[in-house]
Amino acid sequence: MDATVVADEVSRTFGPVRAIDRLTLEIPQGVIYGLLGPSGSGKTTFLRMVVGALRPSEGQLLVLGRTMPDRAVAARIGYMPQTAALYPDLTLRENLAFFGRIYGLRGRRKLEERVEQLASDLGLLGWVDQQLYRFSVGMLQRASLACALLHQPELLVLDEPTVGLDPVLRRSLWAHFRQLAEQGKTLLISTHTMDEAGRCDLLGFLRGGRLLASDTPAALRRQTGQADLEDAFLALAGQPGIPVGEL
Amino acid sequence: MSWQRVLALMLRIVRQFRRDRRTLALILVVPVLVLSLIGYIYRGSGESTRLAVVEGNSPLARQVIALLEQTSSLHVTVMEREQALQAVGRREVDGVLVLPTLPVQPGTPLKVELILEGSQPSAAGAIISAVSRALPLAIIQTVSPDGQALQIEPRFLHGGPQFDQLDYFAPTFIGFFAFFFVFLLTSVSFLRERLQGSIERLIVSPLDRKEIVLGYMLGFTLFATVQSIVMVIFTVAVLRIHYVGELWLVAFLTFLLTVGAVNLGIFLSAFARTELQVVQFIPIVITPQGLLSGIIWPVDSLPRPLQWLAQALPLTWANEALRAVMIRGEGLDALGLHLAVLVGFAVAMAALAMVTLRREVA
Numbered sequence A: 001m002d003a004t005v006v007a008d009e010v011s012r013t014f015g016p017v018r019a020i021d022r023l024t025l026e027i028p029q030g031v032i033y034g035l036l037g038p039s040g041s042g043k044t045t046f047l048r049m050v051v052g053a054l055r056p057s058e059g060q061l062l063v064l065g066r067t068m069p070d071r072a073v074a075a076r077i078g079y080m081p082q083t084a085a086l087y088p089d090l091t092l093r094e095n096l097a098f099f100g101r102i103y104g105l106r107g108r109r110k111l112e113e114r115v116e117q118l119a120s121d122l123g124l125l126g127w128v129d130q131q132l133y134r135f136s137v138g139m140l141q142r143a144s145l146a147c148a149l150l151h152q153p154e155l156l157v158l159d160e161p162t163v164g165l166d167p168v169l170r171r172s173l174w175a176h177f178r179q180l181a182e183q184g185k186t187l188l189i190s191t192h193t194m195d196e197a198g199r200c201d202l203l204g205f206l207r208g209g210r211l212l213a214s215d216t217p218a219a220l221r222r223q224t225g226q227a228d229l230e231d232a233f234l235a236l237a238g239q240p241g242i243p244v245g246e247l
Numbered sequence B: 001m002s003w004q005r006v007l008a009l010m011l012r013i014v015r016q017f018r019r020d021r022r023t024l025a026l027i028l029v030v031p032v033l034v035l036s037l038i039g040y041i042y043r044g045s046g047e048s049t050r051l052a053v054v055e056g057n058s059p060l061a062r063q064v065i066a067l068l069e070q071t072s073s074l075h076v077t078v079m080e081r082e083q084a085l086q087a088v089g090r091r092e093v094d095g096v097l098v099l100p101t102l103p104v105q106p107g108t109p110l111k112v113e114l115i116l117e118g119s120q121p122s123a124a125g126a127i128i129s130a131v132s133r134a135l136p137l138a139i140i141q142t143v144s145p146d147g148q149a150l151q152i153e154p155r156f157l158h159g160g161p162q163f164d165q166l167d168y169f170a171p172t173f174i175g176f177f178a179f180f181f182v183f184l185l186t187s188v189s190f191l192r193e194r195l196q197g198s199i200e201r202l203i204v205s206p207l208d209r210k211e212i213v214l215g216y217m218l219g220f221t222l223f224a225t226v227q228s229i230v231m232v233i234f235t236v237a238v239l240r241i242h243y244v245g246e247l248w249l250v251a252f253l254t255f256l257l258t259v260g261a262v263n264l265g266i267f268l269s270a271f272a273r274t275e276l277q278v279v280q281f282i283p284i285v286i287t288p289q290g291l292l293s294g295i296i297w298p299v300d301s302l303p304r305p306l307q308w309l310a311q312a313l314p315l316t317w318a319n320e321a322l323r324a325v326m327i328r329g330e331g332l333d334a335l336g337l338h339l340a341v342l343v344g345f346a347v348a349m350a351a352l353a354m355v356t357l358r359r360e361v362a
């Protein structure tokens, strides 16, 4: 079984800026892969290439067996951008119904059921028929997540999905993510928080567009001799430019 | 190509506008208000040009005054010379016509004086043209041996005596408003799609560029069509403009024009980063079309380089076609070139819109 995401020396430049620099990694199916890195390290840039919103400048990026960007796999990917990116003047139901139809969910009944189920999973049941401009930041975040989950994609790409959420909600979301992984879905999640990083099956440390390391949290702790992931990251960040394989 | 997706996009746009009462009012109520205003300007005016006539005692006088009084836009008052001169000085009248008093000194010409107030060129022009029509006619009528009046008998190939300025302008206003509003709304909505990031969701979704452009086109032209139907009904039923052609053709031409406007809006919104920058397109896209497309000044009357420019503007072709239908009653068969130009414009703009969308995955 091929890995869900295979990046081979992928780079992305914006003019003089190298936002992603020769990044190589594999994400097998059914895991939660956490991409950890400070602000500006290139997390969003990499995720956008994975979902096909951005073209790699160099290297090859295979997602679900296709070289990205490729619309043929679009319906099998769910993407939650860093900002809500929904229609504030429409209700949550209308937003979800719109994207549902775009993703080919057929049947009004089926769509309605899916909307209700997602709303209850994400604690938005009472808000389904409210326009999104009334939503708080955390609610918008969940609405955006609902939109990514809607068509039950095989690969979920979530850009800082839990920013602005309280610890209770955060925990329940991670439980949900774990459940999805157990169903065989692959999740690629960017984050800057260490406690979330610890919940991932695999972790990539990104800094300045370079992948410093990519392994299980336990292995990363062991390699750096640090008990804490944050210290592990700092230890790795202190030696920039070390190729992943030599760690 | 999936019609389900195109339809979903179109329905979303329709739904968003239904929510947005103010924009809805902008599309449907504002053109009606502006058309009413224009109608009132042309038709409601009680103020006509005022002319004082100093009668004198020539046999001509009676005829001249009678002829001037027939001019509907002229309000004629007979006055004494002193009184008339004071009136024009106080701007109570726009001009004074002093007809000769007989006998004149031998060797001096028979003089007709015309004193114009002069601060309103249009009033002065109206007086000069009325007087220069009335005088020779009066002379002929006076000297005509059998006392028969000479008559001008106008025969219109198109239009007719009942057609006035408003009838001439109304068809082009319909086209202009449709173009203007649809362009503005599309570029702002598309820009919003970019600003709020939802364009990224669309780009990574199974929607392809053709479907995005088509969905937008259908959504917005639906409103534009409703708008032009409202405008046509209003101008015909309320303003009671005179027209001869088929009204569905008017709606169809407007529809074609707005398809181009939607695509132009999508295309140009790629070059704006804020809504204020969209507004900056108005002087570039809308104003030249408003001035050069023959709404106010006939294209033929423009300086030659501007005529060439006018030929490149879609609104020029739309206006010509709309007038051809409403004033001359021409049908689809006579408008082949115009239709081709409008379709060509829409297709070219759709292609450009898709190119800018392709750049989205840069």
Ligand SMILES: Nc1ncnc2c1ncn2[C@@H]1O[C@H](COP(=O)(O)OP(=O)(O)OP(=O)(O)O)[C@@H](O)[C@H]1O
Binding pocket: A014, A017, A018, A019, A037, A038, A039, A040, A041, A042, A043, A044, A045, A046, A082
């Ligand atoms: N569209 C773009 N044009 C120009 N530069 C860009 C663009 N997108 C990203 N960059 C640059 O690429 C680098 C990485 O940005 P990116 O958004 O991927 O970081 P990030 O890790 O997601 O940061 P954050 O945690 O703050 O979201 C930054 O230097 C940024 O300025």
Ligand SMILES: [Mg+2]
Binding pocket: A043, A044, A045, A082, A159
């Ligand atoms: Mg980011």
